[in-house]
Amino acid sequence: MAAAVAPAKPVAAYGPQDEQFRQLVDAAVHGNSVATQRVLESIRPIVLRYCRARIGRLDRSFASADDVVQEVCLSVISALPSYRDQGQPFLAFVYGIAQHKVADAHRAAARNRSLPVPEVPDRPETVAGPEQRVLQDELKGNMDRLLAVLSDKQREIVLLRVVVGLSAEETADLVGSTPGAVRVAQHRALTRLRKLVGNTKEF
Incomplete structure (x- = not known):
């Protein structure tokens, strides 16, 4: 029988050294799909706030804060099997990925400035x-x-x-x-x- 997995809550609610969150990450690293989902649900709010602060809406680009958050989460999933706890909080690992993805988004925005905006938006204009x-x-x-x-x-x-x-x-x-x-x-x-x-x- 699979080990019980803690319900998702934001990383900040666990605290930087919370043992319960460490166990959740460890289960995700070892392939527990439920734990992986809980980890993503826990980190997403904090990653979203960070990306919105660093990106907002990049004019004339095809990236938004939500897009970058999705990229961060996908990268976290891909990197989980090789993640090793080296004494730093898991959030520092996530933050490093987020920094790289934000930098990528800014570079992409600079390249795409001269490109036309699509005539039909992907989502309703708010x-x-x-x-x-x-x-x-x-x-x-x-x-x-x-x-x-x-x-x-x-x-x-x-x-x-x-x-x-x-x-x-x-x-x-x-x-x-x-x-x-x-x-x-x-x-x-x-x-x-x-x-x-x-x-x-x-x-």
């Missing part, structure tokens, strides 16, 4: 109209300019802590730091962003 699209693009542009003033590591910390919603401990595991250093970096980054917003009309 944007209210051109005015809302302009406002969304302006907001995204402002946010991109703000984040651009931060170092790469500060930017990742802000995205992981504020947008994705990871704890300082989880974020530290992903960026190779300590929880205390993550909190300090986050505080300094947000202080800098608030100062920029308060002192200039450019943003």
Whole structure:
């Protein structure tokens, strides 16, 4: 009889060192299809938030955050049989895959900028109209300019802590730091962003 498999819940609900989630991953690595499904259901929300923060909607490309999440999940499934616990959280393994897929999406968007947009969309258009699209693009542009003033590591910390919603401990595991250093970096980054917003009309 197959071993009982824990019900799916977001990774953040388990905690970075949760033994139950480790057992779930171990079962998935050893070919338990139910455990594999539970692992995917657990990581998908956090991967989706990360991809939306890093990608949003890439204009004139054929990739969206949802597309990239699908690619990440497929890559995780493919890599599971060879995954070995080397003392790092499983989320760090997933995060590495997500980083590569996000970079691939940005490169694809750069190549596809000159390509025509399909006449018939694959899914119903949810944007209210051109005015809302302009406002969304302006907001995204402002946010991109703000984040651009931060170092790469500060930017990742802000995205992981504020947008994705990871704890300082989880974020530290992903960026190779300590929880205390993550909190300090986050505080300094947000202080800098608030100062920029308060002192200039450019943003």
